[in-house]
Amino acid sequence: MKSEALRRFRRNKVAVASALVIIAFIVAAAFAPLLAPYGPLEQDLANNYAGPSLEHPLGTDDLGRDTLSRLFYGSRVSLGIAFTSVVIGVFVGAVLGLIAAYFGGIVDSVIMRVMDVMLALPGILLGIAIVVVLGNGVINTVIAVAIFSVPTFARLVRGSALAVLQLDYVMASRSIGASGLRIVLGHVVPNSLTPLIVQSTLQLGVAILIASGLSFLGLGVQPPNPEWGAMLSKGRELVRSTPVAAFAPGMAITILVLSFSLVGDGLRDALDPKLKHR
Amino acid sequence: MTKPLLEIQGLTASLATDTGTIYPVSDVSLHIDAGETLAVVGESGSGKSMLAFSIMRLLPRSARFEGGRIVWKDRDLLQTDAESLRRIRGNEIALVFQEAGSALNPVRTVGSQLMEPLRTHLGLSKKDARDRAVELLREVQIPDPETRVSNYPHEMSGGMKQRVLIAMAIACDPELVIADEPTTALDATLQAHILELLGRLKENRNLSLILITHDLSLVKDNADRVAVMYAGRLVEVGPSERILSSPGHPYTAGLWESLPKPRGSEPGKSKLHAMTGTVPHLSHLPPGCAFGDRCPERFDPCDQDVPTLQNVNGDPAHRTACYMNAAALDATTTSV
Numbered sequence: 001m002k003s004e005a006l007r008r009f010r011r012n013k014v015a016v017a018s019a020l021v022i023i024a025f026i027v028a029a030a031f032a033p034l035l036a037p038y039g040p041l042e043q044d045l046a047n048n049y050a051g052p053s054l055e056h057p058l059g060t061d062d063l064g065r066d067t068l069s070r071l072f073y074g075s076r077v078s079l080g081i082a083f084t085s086v087v088i089g090v091f092v093g094a095v096l097g098l099i100a101a102y103f104g105g106i107v108d109s110v111i112m113r114v115m116d117v118m119l120a121l122p123g124i125l126l127g128i129a130i131v132v133v134l135g136n137g138v139i140n141t142v143i144a145v146a147i148f149s150v151p152t153f154a155r156l157v158r159g160s161a162l163a164v165l166q167l168d169y170v171m172a173s174r175s176i177g178a179s180g181l182r183i184v185l186g187h188v189v190p191n192s193l194t195p196l197i198v199q200s201t202l203q204l205g206v207a208i209l210i211a212s213g214l215s216f217l218g219l220g221v222q223p224p225n226p227e228w229g230a231m232l233s234k235g236r237e238l239v240r241s242t243p244v245a246a247f248a249p250g251m252a253i254t255i256l257v258l259s260f261s262l263v264g265d266g267l268r269d270a271l272d273p274k275l276k277h278r
Numbered sequence: 279m280t281k282p283l284l285e286i287q288g289l290t291a292s293l294a295t296d297t298g299t300i301y302p303v304s305d306v307s308l309h310i311d312a313g314e315t316l317a318v319v320g321e322s323g324s325g326k327s328m329l330a331f332s333i334m335r336l337l338p339r340s341a342r343f344e345g346g347r348i349v350w351k352d353r354d355l356l357q358t359d360a361e362s363l364r365r366i367r368g369n370e371i372a373l374v375f376q377e378a379g380s381a382l383n384p385v386r387t388v389g390s391q392l393m394e395p396l397r398t399h400l401g402l403s404k405k406d407a408r409d410r411a412v413e414l415l416r417e418v419q420i421p422d423p424e425t426r427v428s429n430y431p432h433e434m435s436g437g438m439k440q441r442v443l444i445a446m447a448i449a450c451d452p453e454l455v456i457a458d459e460p461t462t463a464l465d466a467t468l469q470a471h472i473l474e475l476l477g478r479l480k481e482n483r484n485l486s487l488i489l490i491t492h493d494l495s496l497v498k499d500n501a502d503r504v505a506v507m508y509a510g511r512l513v514e515v516g517p518s519e520r521i522l523s524s525p526g527h528p529y530t531a532g533l534w535e536s537l538p539k540p541r542g543s544e545p546g547k548s549k550l551h552a553m554t555g556t557v558p559h560l561s562h563l564p565p566g567c568a569f570g571d572r573c574p575e576r577f578d579p580c581d582q583d584v585p586t587l588q589n590v591n592g593d594p595a596h597r598t599a600c601y602m603n604a605a606a607l608d609a610t611t612t613s614v
Binding site: 174 | 339364365366367368369373375377381382383385386391395398399443446450
């Protein structure tokens with residue numbers, strides 16, 4: 001069954017290409033010190049505001065820092081924030097969703113109404129509110145994006161858990177005396193994995209967007225740390241002299257977010273073929 | 279008289295629906311003795327499956343127990359806490375599900391699902407549980423159990439899946455097995471095999487069996503006693519041969535007559551008798567006997583009050599809830 005899904009995914013050329021782009025970014029992040037021609041904070045004041053050249057393929061910024069190198073190092077920050085926050089979001093959201101679905105009644109109502117309130121706020125606004133309360137910095141950005149992701153996953157898991165919980169085999173499992181935890185871990189979680197994988201992939205793109213957005217506004221990762229959103233914000237000031245300083249991080253964000261979206265769509269089609277041929 | 283294994287007294291369960299509260303199980307009293315097979319018979323919607331789930335305390339969330347007792351080994355299951363209940367389920371009382379296709383988790387091997395009760399109740403190690411699972415599959419006559427144990431449900435036929443469910447039910451040596459229409463989803467030849475298997479397991483393991491079915495023809499060869507349910511109520515209960523030879527309730531008689539019989543076994547009858555009408559919706563029950571509208575024998579008292587179970591000819595083993603039975607009429611007239 002797994003190989004069947006893989007085969008269907010492979011046939012989707014766009015999704016495969018997007019997956020390769022994501023892998024390229026991950027490689028860039030992992031081997032940034034080896035791939036980047038300069039250090040992220042290395043200044044070359046004699047060569048500031050430089051356009052693309054052989055020494056600086058994507059030019060330099062006002063302090064003469066190499067944009068390409070900062071992009072490489074920035075992908076570490078962006079991907080790191082995205083993966084960490086989505087993992088936290090999946091975990092917390094899944095636990096809340098399972099609790100809501102399993103216990104039902106008032107517990108369900110309280111949890112899900114809180115989630116609804118969070119979903120009612122636009123993502124970036126919620127992120128700003130959280131960062132304002134917690135203060136800025138990498139860790140707090142991760143927390144803000146994670147909190148933002150929680151309601152999406154809570155809803156998703158609750159939905160599929162509710163569907164699974166009323167299936168015959170869950171009843172059968174209860175009839176042989178299985179405990180609640182065993183039912184949840186043995187039946188509900190495995191059956192919720194497919195939508196979770198798809199949603200997590202899509203959410204990674206959203207997380208990058210929110211994290212960059214916060215940094216762009218100066219609320220997330222602080223300079224001089226290389227972060228795409230912060231670089232874009234800085235590049236905005238230089239757009240007349242060195243447009244590539246704004247253009248490069250903007251494209252990086254766009255391409256990566258788009259790739260996550262396309263891979264997510266491809267995964268959904270591959271894992272749930274019924275949806276596509278409807 | 280020895281104490282029955284399970285005794286249900288005046289059990290009433292309600293279900294909240296869009297059209298109001300209904301009572302799929304209403305004032306049902308029943309008992310089952312050790313080592314006996316009790317068939318619970320009725321059409322769809324008569325409440326027989328709800329009765330089975332009530333015994334296991336597995337009613338849906340919208341259902342509530344309104345009254346009565348379910349006494350299992352000196353303890354009322356309706357008053358038992360969740361943890362003790364969990365230890366009884368599967369270990370002392372087990373349920374065989376109707377739809378083998380949906381009662382097994384499609385993403386897990388049958389072996390891992392069969393090992394679940396063994397590990398929960400008997401605390402077996404993974405390896406021991408697996409060995410036991412293979413033994414159980416052998417006991418329910420699945421060929422090549424060593425390979426089959428790692429099959430996924432979709433790799434098995436319907437009959438085999440039903441056997442797996444039976445294996446799951448008997449895994450922890452329960453004293454009572456409730457089989458909820460175990461053969462409905464299977465074709466006729468498989469049906470006989472499964473019933474034969476249940477019968478043999480019952481003998482070998484000395485268990486009691488509650489066989490829930492809509493098919494009265496299964497009763498003759500497979501059950502010691504029969505309980506007939508209609509619209510949530512028990513309308514007749516008694517020894518199988520008594521009920522089949524001289525049914526005391528027109529509904530039982532109607533069920534029996536509507537079964538196809540071998541040609542020539544009843545001279546002069548070539549057409550299959552069909553009961554008129556359908557089971558009334560539980561939210562629109564008449565004030566009197568629920569079967570009244572379909573009953574060929576209906577007379578005045580039927581529309582007044584719901585008849586109660588009374589002994590037939592003074593025999594406490596055979597009881598019906600019908601005004602045709604003189605005792606029932608006496609019971610109402612004296613109570614007025």
